[in-house]
Amino acid sequence: MNEHEQLHSRGPNGADQRRTDDAAVIADYENYVNPSYAALVKFGGFDSVEVSARGCLVTDSQGRELLDCAGGLGALSVGYSHPRVVAAVKDQLDKMAFSTRLLFNAPQARLGKKLAEITPGDLQYCFFCNSGTEAVEGAIKIARMSTGRSGLVSATGAFHGKSMGALSVSGRDLYKKPFQPLLPDCVNVPFNDIPALEQTVNQDTAAVLLEPIQGEAGVIVPDDGYLRAAREICDRHGALLICDEVQTGLGRTGKMWGCDWDGVAPDIMTLAKALSGSCVPIGAFIGTPRTWEVFKENPLIHSSTFGGNPLACTAALAAIEVIETEGLVEQAATQGEKLITALRETQAKYPQCVKEVRGRGLIIGVEFAHEDIGALVIVGLLQRNVIAAYTINNATTIRFEPPLVITDEQVAWAVRAFDEAVAQTVELIANIEMDEEDIEGTTNEH
Ligand SMILES: Cc1ncc(COP(=O)(O)O)c(C=O)c1O
Missing domain, CATH: 3.40.640.10 (Type I PLP-dependent aspartate aminotransferase-like (Major domain))
Structure with a gap:
């Protein structure tokens, strides 16, 4: 029985046990690795523990399958555990x-x-x-x-x-x-x-x-x-x-x-x-x-x-x-082209939010109008089981750098998640702006 199967064979209290185990791992990070980093990761919505991975997919302790579009920050060309x-x-x-x-x-x-x-x-x-x-x-x-x-x-x-x-x-x-x-x-x-x-x-x-x-x-x-x-x-x-x-x-x-x-x-x-x-x-x-x-x-x-x-x-x-x-250089070129083209379709729908989609092959950056938008989109992607990441020296830009073995279905999954995450973010910002206008209106009435 592999680690993943073991996790899922814990009987009726399995979910509770998994939450306890996750909490223990996170507490160890907080106490023995880097508390501020742990806070940052949790803030980004990453609150589970990675357990196993194959190709472009990572399975976490809650049994979720995540599509890794951060690709080990560019390290995963042949995918996990080829x-x-x-x-x-x-x-x-x-x-x-x-x-x-x-x-x-x-x-x-x-x-x-x-x-x-x-x-x-x-x-x-x-x-x-x-x-x-x-x-x-x-x-x-x-x-x-x-x-x-x-x-x-x-x-x-x-x-x-x-x-x-x-x-x-x-x-x-x-x-x-x-x-x-x-x-x-x-x-x-x-x-x-x-x-x-x-x-x-x-x-x-x-x-x-x-x-x-x-x-x-x-x-x-x-x-x-x-x-x-x-x-x-x-x-x-x-x-x-x-x-x-x-x-x-x-x-x-x-x-x-x-x-x-x-x-x-x-x-x-x-x-x-x-x-x-x-x-x-x-x-x-x-x-x-x-x-x-x-x-x-x-x-x-x-x-x-x-x-x-x-x-x-x-x-x-x-x-x-x-x-x-496996022709992965060519695969990077073709899959990258598909991903960039599709991400640009979302950009065209929300130009006030997504400023630019750029890259070559499967090193792709998406620049937003503001760094907070990037953070919200990363969270939105994660809600749709897609992992993306910031670029270290540019807070307004997130990256898509999936393994070069990404399939057509996985490209479609990433694109759909991105489109929905951006739509959700745009709506959230609009609601916040409306609330602010309401508050201002109320304040002015007084
Ligand atoms: C262009 C470039 N050079 C060097 C490094 C450092 O590599 P490492 O993190 O393996 O030390 C990185 C890491 O992101 C990089 O992107």
Whole structure:
């Protein structure tokens, strides 16, 4: 009997018991994890506990099936617990769950080769770590060392992670200010602004670091030619171009890499999220031979105990195989097109409420006239068993980033829920405004 069946076999008092169990989990969050985060989650209407998941569907402790359109914040490309990824990991788990870190390890070697084959240009050498933040951290270290320069140019609104280095190149003061001083010589320029790059990049610039589509800034798609211009400006000044593909990589945008949209090959690319099929944490950065010169003097100049462990690399190899053999890059393009088109129909009905629907493939942002509207729509979606989420650096924009395996029926479910949630929100706001007018009218009469 699986965990879900056990939950539902608790007899006549099952529902009461489940509520008690949920309350205990939430209390543990409040007492031992992060009370303010627990309050935020509850405020967002998320008051149950996740129990199991498969594909795009999550089952919670109340037995509800939820359609996950937040997709693990972009990490779920092959969906939850893809059978081929799970089988590969189980097999590796039985063989060798961890590595000596001293002998050669086959899954790591095979994954390095595979990534070199599927990434653009002469990206060749891989460093493996455990998260996107660590990938960015390593990439900026290698950029500084290999150029002998310190300047790092990145974009306003960018999100690259929250360690001290990754934060230094991120683009929102809210998260940076409390930790100052951060790394020196880091400059943010407006995204999608070629003249700003022209004016800022110079002979002291080690690297320009850009997301091909800004995810957490609210899904900002740059104009065609922006990355190409960044490439050209970097080349002119001897600076490196780092593409942060942590969120856009591995098919999410409807092409294998976000930078493919502009036909650009960076000097270093950072990866994480979808890389291991959301099964085992992994991060990586892959660089050209020029950037890897830094390891010649000292092969251990950058290292990680768990980075590149056999479970994570096995999961990644299986996930990439699934993406390739199940045509998930193309699937992201077609399902994304359907979702964007349908969401725009709702936007056309409520233009005062929904300002814009934008994105590429299955990284889609919906911008509202006010951040409170976004919050109400997220709650409305949840009432219809659809999970959506904010973008970290843009409170007015919510995201739809479902697993790339989303079916037509599930797209229709998300679209119907969105349309109803927006209609409900518009009605709620209208009622509040009418009540306010009534109160004002009454006050004026006195
Ligand atoms: C573009 C980008 N870079 C880096 C990160 C940080 O990745 P992680 O949360 O795995 O550390 C994120 C996370 O959302 C991201 O979107």
